[in-house]
Amino acid sequence: MTHGVKNIVLVHGGFVDGSGWNGVYNTLKGKGYNVAVVQNPTISLADDVAVTKRTIAEQEGPVILVGHSYGGVVITEAGNDPKVAGLVYITAFAPDSGESVEALIKNPPPGAPVPPILPPQDGFLFLDRSKFRASFAGDVDPSLAAFMADSQVPWGTQALGGAVTQPAWKSKPSWYLVSTEDRMIPPDAQRAMSKRAGAKVVEIKGSHAVYVSQPGSVASLIEQAAQGSASVLASRESAA
16 A cells, blocks of 8 residues: 555666666555656766656656666756656765766765776767676676676766756755665765755665665665655645
8 A cells, every 4th residue: 555646757877777676666566656667768868858757747646756876867857847746866866957977976086986987989888897796786696787787778978968957856855865885976975965955865785786686675765755745745735
């Protein structure tokens, strides 16, 4: 039985596709939520926002928009859609106005792990397959991590450089899952972005692919957002 907002839209990040949400999808579906998984082409931010907004438009009623990694940039822009009731960032980028992934990762702090991103090929990025598990999926089953490494989706440099215009977290409630063993987005950077966004934060010991390795914990935070956003909507309606 569900409480609160019933529609969940899941947005994947760079180098992967929507299939990584399988565990989260099954958990939420089992609890009665309507769950849609966006398949972003990750060629440009504008295209990914458009694809996401089409999925939002298909839902009946308010939506909780969830983004992992680069998907956080997508939901920060697409989340301005009036149907979006709340945002959930899963170890994700939460840019401010004018910021892109490129800008956010430009000056890593001393000692921070550097993602093994290979030089661009025809305007697209890949992670070094031999280092994929260590950097992206350290707590994922080795055979699944190997499949993720070998089935990488090219990440367009236009997507990496796509800047947010109006961040939805300034007008919508947000939740943030910090993954403390993340070697793609430093945990301290996650904490700083979540604090700036005024998000409700939970911290979990997990890799960048925590949504794959610990789907129950990720689904639990999404449920919190569904319930919390419903309360916000109800208070706005009573004030109107």
